[in-house]
Amino acid sequence: MSQIPVELVKILIALVAVAAFVGLNGLVLVYLERKVAGHIQRRPGPFEVGPHGLLQPLADAVKLIGKQLFTPKNADGFLFWLAPILSFMPVLLLFLPLPFGPKLTGMNLNLGLLLILAFSGLNVLATCLAGWGSNNKYGILGAARAVSQSVAYEIPLLLSVLAIAFQTGSLNLSEVVAGQGSWPWQWNFMVQPLAFIIFFVSALGETNRAPFDLAEAESELTAGFHTEYSGMGFGMFFLAEYANMIVVCSVAVALFLGGWNGPFFDGAWWFLAKVYVLLLVMIWLRWTFPRVRFDQLLNLNWKWLMPLALLNLLITAFVTKLS
Amino acid sequence: MVFTWLQLAIFLFMLGGLLFAGGPLILSWIIAPRAKGGDIGMSYECGMKPHGRAWNQFGISYYVYALLFLAFDVDVLYLFPVAVWYPQADGMVAFYKVAIFMGVLALAIIYFWRKGVFTWPRKIS
Numbered sequence: 209m210s211q212i213p214v215e216l217v218k219i220l221i222a223l224v225a226v227a228a229f230v231g232l233n234g235l236v237l238v239y240l241e242r243k244v245a246g247h248i249q250r251r252p253g254p255f256e257v258g259p260h261g262l263l264q265p266l267a268d269a270v271k272l273i274g275k276q277l278f279t280p281k282n283a284d285g286f287l288f289w290l291a292p293i294l295s296f297m298p299v300l301l302l303f304l305p306l307p308f309g310p311k312l313t314g315m316n317l318n319l320g321l322l323l324i325l326a327f328s329g330l331n332v333l334a335t336c337l338a339g340w341g342s343n344n345k346y347g348i349l350g351a352a353r354a355v356s357q358s359v360a361y362e363i364p365l366l367l368s369v370l371a372i373a374f375q376t377g378s379l380n381l382s383e384v385v386a387g388q389g390s391w392p393w394q395w396n397f398m399v400q401p402l403a404f405i406i407f408f409v410s411a412l413g414e415t416n417r418a419p420f421d422l423a424e425a426e427s428e429l430t431a432g433f434h435t436e437y438s439g440m441g442f443g444m445f446f447l448a449e450y451a452n453m454i455v456v457c458s459v460a461v462a463l464f465l466g467g468w469n470g471p472f473f474d475g476a477w478w479f480l481a482k483v484y485v486l487l488l489v490m491i492w493l494r495w496t497f498p499r500v501r502f503d504q505l506l507n508l509n510w511k512w513l514m515p516l517a518l519l520n521l522l523i524t525a526f527v528t529k530l531s
Numbered sequence: 532m533v534f535t536w537l538q539l540a541i542f543l544f545m546l547g548g549l550l551f552a553g554g555p556l557i558l559s560w561i562i563a564p565r566a567k568g569g570d571i572g573m574s575y576e577c578g579m580k581p582h583g584r585a586w587n588q589f590g591i592s593y594y595v596y597a598l599l600f601l602a603f604d605v606d607v608l609y610l611f612p613v614a615v616w617y618p619q620a621d622g623m624v625a626f627y628k629v630a631i632f633m634g635v636l637a638l639a640i641i642y643f644w645r646k647g648v649f650t651w652p653r654k655i656s
Contacts, residue, residue, distance in 0.1 A: 281572030296552035373614035
């Protein structure tokens with residue numbers, strides 16, 4: 209009788225853990241976002257379902273499943289349904305190389321960073337297909353915006369990530385984290401503050417979060433690329449967006465904020481705490497800044513983020529060679 | 532061909548994602564109501580009757596911009612292998628090489644900036 213290889217078991221455990229993590233985080237983030245939004249606007253937020261509205265996300269999930277899945281008459285049915293599935297499909301994979309703790313990693317990959325960057329690109333394709341497949345004018349406008357925006361913000365994102373890669377000489381997220389110390393002044397953002405800011409701003413653009421959520425700007429495009437989606441079709445885009453937020457925040461934490469390193473007790477709790485602080489900042493930004501105009505959005509990228517990121521990378525390369 | 536655990540993990544995770552996305556969709560397909568008739572299949576345009584199809588020609592002013600992106604994204608990708616070896620490479624020569632590469636990249640932005648792409652004109656000559 210042949211034995212089951214240990215590696216296979218590890219992969220399967222990682223898969224189940226990641227799927228549970230994504231699902232649970234989706235529920236927590238829906239609640240958190242609505243609650244924070246409520247309190248920022250001086251209202252209590254969801255309050256009726258369960259104590260302090262704690263069961264609201266579950267009720268929402270049941271409601272989404274109970275809604276009719278509808279394909280519009282003019283839509284391209286295949287592309288229309290391919291899009292939500294495609295937007296969620298690579299999401300679990302993005303969690304594979306993330307170092308949650310000193311030993312708690314799906315798989316310790318020497319190209320972990322590249323894997324995340326490569327597969328997160330599929331999300332743009334899904335958005336594009338969603339807008340095009342639904343044969344809706346708002347949808348197509350939203351998709352065109354989403355593509356040009358994600359495509360633009362990807363470059364400063366890559367350049368700011370490269371600054372860390374040039375400095376540490378590694379694309380392995382676990383190694384980058386291990387290279388940083390326990391105290392905040394030993395973390396990478398102390399030496400790369402500009403790269404951190406550029407990364408965070410471009411991450412907002414990449415995940416289509418406000419103030420850069422022009423792909424689904426409800427005041428002009430009703431819902432942008434997912435106008436025609438009802439029920440779970442919309443739910444998939446939603447879940448994928450939240451999962452992507454967690455991924456970009458986790459990468460930011462691993463690269464710039466010391467990952468699982470923290471004062472007194474290193475471990476996964478520091479990682480999760482930092483990720484959630486960043487997520488709260490993202491939610492806070494959404495309810496603080498008004499949505500920018502589209503040319504402002506693109507010009508911010510090409511005229512500010514990109515030259516600054518290039519300059520930052522050059523300086524990093526220079527200083528790395530000096531020491 | 533060498534089949535590594537990483538490749539298996541990628542396939543399994545994609546499959547997991549597919550099931551994670553497909554499960555609720557199938558569940559929803561089973562239990563959700565199926566209304567039809569009337570104008571339910573009409574494209575949603577805030578209640579007005581849609582005028583024509585959405586799949587027609589429209590001026591997408593991102594053409595030059597797409598070129599710029601392609602140039603950049605592909606070139607930036609070359610920097611990843613460089614980054615891994617960079618700290619071990621000896622001397623300032625490595626820095627000069629990287630600087631020349633990025634200087635050429637920066638020229639692309641300056642060129643398009645001067646050309647007026649970032650003022651978003653209707654037509655770029």
